[in-house]
Amino acid sequence: MMIRLSNVIVIDSNTEGLTHRIDLTPTKHGRANMFYRGEHIGVSSEPLFASARWLLKNGKADAMDAVETYRGSTMSMRAEVGIAAGKAVEEGDHGLRFRNYKPPPSHGRSRPMREAA
Structure with a gap:
């Protein structure tokens, strides 16, 4: 189920597990630093x-x-977590939309996010 409440997007079913907080700080070009329990875990435009x-x-x-x-x-x-991990955002002729996530090819340098060193 997806519910949009002003600037908050909720994609959830009956979640009965733990809740994990990811803190975001802005970077350049619409990306965000992602922190989990104080650890920098990467940078993404789809945090x-x-x-x-x-x-x-x-x-x-x-x-x-x-x-x-x-x-x-x-x-x-x-x-x-399981639902979000399988999604990505795609920009098309009619704006942004959700799509299924496709991992990048294993060859080459392309990665979905830059991991923290």
Whole structure:
């Protein structure tokens, strides 16, 4: 289920697991630094989706857990980790829309987000 409330987007089902907070700080070009429990986990233009993939990849969350992104004290987005990890944003002729996430090819340098060093 997706619910849009002004500037907050919620993608959730009946989440009964843990809730994981991702703190965001702005960078250049519409991207955000992502922090989980004080650890810088990367930079992305899709921080909800990228952080959900990071949580799963690093064994920090189960698919049924929730992930919330915050800008300061304001929650900006919330989703079930497993749902968010499988989504991306695509810009088309009619604006932005959700699409299924496709990992980049394993060859080459392209990555969905820059990992913190």
